[in-house]
Every structure is written in C-alpha cells, then in structure tokens.
Amino acid sequence: MRRNKVSIRDIARECNVSVATVSRVLNNSDAVKEDTRILVQNVIDKYNYRPNELARGLYTQRTKTIGVIMPEVTSHFFAKVFIEIEKSATEYEQTVFLCNTLSDNKLQDFYTLRLSEKQVDGLILLGGRVNETKTDVQYVNLLKNNFYPTPVVIINGKLENYYDNCASVSSDEHEAMFQAVSYLTSLGHKKIGFLGGQRGIMSTDIKLKALDEAKSVFDFTMKDEWIKLSTYNYQGGVQSILELLKEKELPTAIIAINDEAAAGIVNTCISKGYSVPGDFSVLGFDDSSISTITMPSITTISHPYEKLGSLSVEFLNNMIDEKPMKDVTNISLKMNFVERGSCGKITEAAL
C-alpha cells in the first residue's frame, strides 16, 4: 500500500505536544500559547502537513462538499451556471462534485446515491425534469428514501411539496415570455411561432403556458401548427424550422427555446433564401456564446447566471446550517433582454 501521508499524530510527536494542541493550531480554536503555536506551525510547514478531510468530515458530519447534477456541461447554459455555482461554493469553502446525467434517468439515480454515500452536505439539481411526470415521481421517491435529510436546491425546476428540505431558484421565464411577446408585437408582429424544446421539461412547459396566457394581453395569434417541438440544440432548431416551413401559412416571428436552436433556425432560414429579420424575426433564450456568432446575431433573453449560482449556493448553505430562510425558499429572478440583430420591424415582404 502507498505510504501514508503524515498525520496529526506525527506532527504532535515531533512537537512533543498532544494531538489536541495541533488540532487547535490548525483550527485557530481555543487558546494556544504563542510559543507553542509557532512551534507547531513550523513543523506543520516543514512537512507541508494538511489535515485529512475525510477524518475531519467523519467526525464533524460535514464534508464541505456539494453535488451538482445536470444533464450535460457541454451545453453552454449549464456550463455557465456551473461556473457561478463553483465560484460561490468556493466562498463557502466548498468543493463540488459535478455529475452529468446525459439525460439518462438511471444515471441520475446512480449519481444521486453516489453523492449520498460521499456524504455531500447538499445537492443542486439543474435542468431536471422534476414535475409531475412518472419518472419524476420515481426520482422524488429516491430522494426522499435515500437522500433525505440532506438539503437540495433545484434551479429552474419544482421540488417543493415533494421534498422537505428543499429550495428553488428560478429564472422567471414566464415573465420573460411576456417581455418577448411585448417586444415582438411592438415591432408589428401579429403571428408568432414557437420552435424547439420538449414538453415535460420545465423551461418548455412554462414558456408555452406563458405564450398562451399572453394571448389575452397582447394582440397576436399563435396557431398550433406554429409550435414545433424537438430538442434543445442547434439540430433541434434546424429540424423544427424545416417542419414549420412546410406549413401553408407562416408566422412572421419565431421564438426559439434557446439560442442554440435559434442559431439553427437563423442559419436554415438564410440558406433557404429567407432573410432574418426581413422575413422572420427570431428570438432566442439564454444568451449563449452562439448568439453572437450567427449572422445576424441573435436577440435573446438572458438568465441571471450569477444570481442563479450564488443564490442557489446561499440557499443550500442556509439549509445546511439550518438557518431560518425567512420564508423565502423559492425565488424567481428576472431575465434580461439582450437586443441584437435577429429581430426587426415587420416588413412588407413578410406580410
């Protein structure tokens, strides 16, 4: 077996003090005589000794570790949120386990159990399909039976009423959708389509619901044939716009599930000879890096990434420390409109 690192007992022996004293020096706790402190610290430095976090965690019941479960970091949205989570976690002196489920429920279960065994102090769930569908019920049960009472924060999802020790942080996609419609109608668009995404996933369901509700507030139509769902990526955008273009009557504005899909839509329109925004205004979501790459660049609605990350870590830590949450356990944050080139005033041509 590999040689062991030096332990607190080794340090204590060399200093002729007890392990308790070394521990006190390590944690700046209680009183240690200055002479002793310096003596011990010197030996610690001499050996580059650092306490074993496993042993520490075993006793303190706190690992200073949190888990993050998401579908895929290769998606720009998730990667960006992750970076913010990590930044905040570092402020709380926490390290994060990142688990990519690749949208596989089995893998999600597996990682959840794994994280529980690793004694994470808390879990952040991202992009999950936690609502009323069947697999969700199953996952919620797994959480209840095998993860409770470890706290969980869900980002852009719903877990309240299902798991006791939880909180949520969301982008207000409902309000964002109203912003979107308000903007598009102000440009003169009266026919709006929706492309990409998938029912059963929060960010699609919410947007569609909002779009429907917006009908009673704004003057526009949205026919069922103008909704083509598929996936959350570029290819999904391509597929759904190709589907849409088969219709006899077409909308003049298109809201895409996200910027990746919007990019697929923009490029496909252009290569089919349409003009964007001349023939179609295309609006994306997320402010992904891709949105500045297409020509025209994509007008989009961005998530409050930094807040999304920092608040979820803050909420999680409040629960970990069992601090009162001031009744706010579910928060919804405003999304930000980013105007670029893919939307424009309705033109003669489009009518």
Place this chain on the structure above:
Amino acid sequence: MRRNKVSIRDIARECNVSVATVSRVLNNSDAVKEDTRILVQNVIDKYNYRPNELARGLYTQRTKTIGVIMPEVTSHFFAKVFIEIEKSATEYEQTVFLCNTLSDNKLQDFYTLRLSEKQVDGLILLGGRVNETKTDVQYVNLLKNNFYPTPVVIINGKLENYYDNCASVSSDEHEAMFQAVSYLTSLGHKKIGFLGGQRGIMSTDIKLKALDEAKSVFDFTMKDEWIKLSTYNYQGGVQSILELLKEKELPTAIIAINDEAAAGIVNTCISKGYSVPGDFSVLGFDDSSISTITMPSITTISHPYEKLGSLSVEFLNNMIDEKPMKDVTNISLKMNFVERGSCGKITEAAL
C-alpha cells in the same frame, strides 16, 4: 446537529450479528451463510442503508474520487473532454471533482491543495501551461511538495521529468499541423498565416513549431507578420484577423488556433466583404459545436475526445493501483481531419 444516518452498527444490532458480518455482506467478501446474507440484506434494504464513503475511505486509503483541474468548462473543448473523463471514471466507480481555475494560477494552487486534503486518488490536469515558464515551475513545486505521491495525468501538456508519479495523454497536434499544411498546399495555397492562441501554452507552441518545421517539407511561406496571437476564443479570432488585414501582403490560407477563433475569423472576413473560402481558406481545430454553425461551416481537425478521456482515466488508475505501465506513460493520439466548407482550392481572386 442533524440526525445521523443509520450506520453499520445499527444494521448489525437489528440483525443480531457483528458489524464484520454486515461489512462482508456489503462487500460480497469472504463467506457469509446464505441465510445470514439474506437477513442482513433485508435490513439494509429496509433502511436504505448505504455505507459512509468517508469512513470507508479513511481506512482503505482510497476515496474512489479523482480531481480534474481545467481553465473553464464553458470552453467546448474542455467540456467535451470532461464528459469523456466522467464516463470513464464512472466505469472505475470513481466520482469526479471538477475545478475551474479561470486561468488564475492562484486558484489552480488553491484547488490543488483542496483536492489533496480531500484525499483524491488521482488528478487529471487539463489545458494547463505546464512547461518551462516561471509559474509552471512554481506549480510543479507545489505538486511535488503538497501532492506527491498522488498520481497525476496531464492532457495535452508536459509533466514528465518534473513529477515522478505522472503520465500524459496528448493529441498529436504536431502531426495534425502537418496534415493541415499538406491539405492546404494540396489545394494550391502557398501563403499560410496563423491566428489566435498564446505563446507559453502547449497547444500554441506545438502548432507554431510544427508549422515552422513543415516549411522544409512543403512548399509554402509563412511570414512572421502572418502570425497574430491573442486568445483562444471567438473574440481572439476577430482581433487577430483584424490585425492581419492591416498587412500589405496577405496569406491565402489561415490556420486558426481553434474553431472558436476560426469562427471569429470567418465571420469577420465575410462582414468585411471577403469570401471564405474564396479569398481566404480558414482551417480550425477541435471540432467544436461552433464549427457547424458558421456559414460556411469550418473545416477542422478534431481531437480524439473519447480516447483522451478514457486513456487518461485508465493511466491514472494504473498508477493508483500501482500496475506496471508497460513503459507507456506518455501517449500521443492521432487527430482527425474533418472536411467542411471553409477551405477551398486557391482561386484567381486570391492570387
């Protein structure tokens, strides 16, 4: 303090057996009478008991955890490699800590110590600038003093001769550069420029060196003024092409440090009224998702992502298990040419 989870002793008590027996059931080790096994397993299931990995790791000196340190997951290349690392790690029953340094050396040091305290079984270093520069020497010393003897694998970097317990897995960017030049010269290009990247980082240094060496094999020129370095992203591509366009004489083919930069180059050329590949052939690297989004799409040279991930995890585990490495501790993998639309035969116009 939060209530403790059920422990192996609780299970043992309820079963009227010793903890050793429960442990044996958990690990399928030694012989346990079938009756006992079933009895114990039932109680384990009843309580959804799962052993505490901290305690296990404390004794076995193995945490089944590895660390990955990289600049940023928001970069597509790193995210893709990470996904592959995670897949392979899962096969080895390992969980991974992901640390993003945001290219900050301090943060890199910090995370390295953190991972050491967490007793990771091994570390994979990605995109680091480990070679002869000053900060590297400092980092290597940190590894030696505070991380050794935990094994380290570096992807697309060099650590041999600096750290004892290490291995490396690389994309053969040198050979890839020869492929690139061979391809471009075969299309008739005799003037090749190089844009993006940064000296001191392996993937830039190697490419420039290879480009230089290729001069004696292929018939082309590469003037110093045609090399404009900046960063690894879209903006870097934009900046460097704008710099290049100020030159009196211009190359007809451009090799970009990666696809993000290539995208910036392609789009900038187009918006300046040039044609790609009519006026400039642009070749990228990495096969990032962005390369299929620009118009034209970007001809690129891809990394063997899956191998990069799986071999680094395999090497790491060989070192963890102290298996002989058959003398292969540094491996270089062939990159793959992906022909798309951004390169073409040299035209009259470009001459």
Place this chain on the structure above:
DNA sequence: GCAAAAAATGTAACGCGTTACATCCTATTT
C-alpha cells in the same frame, strides 16, 4: 461418535481529526 478441517462469525484495532472533560501550570489576590 469423535477428531480434524472448513466455514461462519465475532472481537477489536485501525485510519485520523475533533472536542468534552480533566489536569496541570501560571498569575493574581489577599
């Protein structure tokens, strides 16, 4: 039916920090 071998199970130490409690030492008070 008994001895010996084999199988099953138990005991207790171990890995390594942390901390409640005990003990010892120094300084202050009278």
Place this chain on the structure above:
DNA sequence: AAATAGGATGTAACGCGTTACATTTTTTGC
C-alpha cells in the same frame, strides 16, 4: 505564602467502515 481563577495542554472517546486474527459452529472423514 496560600488560595483561587484562568489559561494551556493533555486524555480519550467518537465518527464509521474494514480487516487481521480469534473463536465458534458446522461439516467431513473414518
């Protein structure tokens, strides 16, 4: 100089699996 308070340090239990070794139970062989 003795008593006391308070500061400094030590002792040992604890958290929870694992495993070497010891002990008990069962099986095998004759």
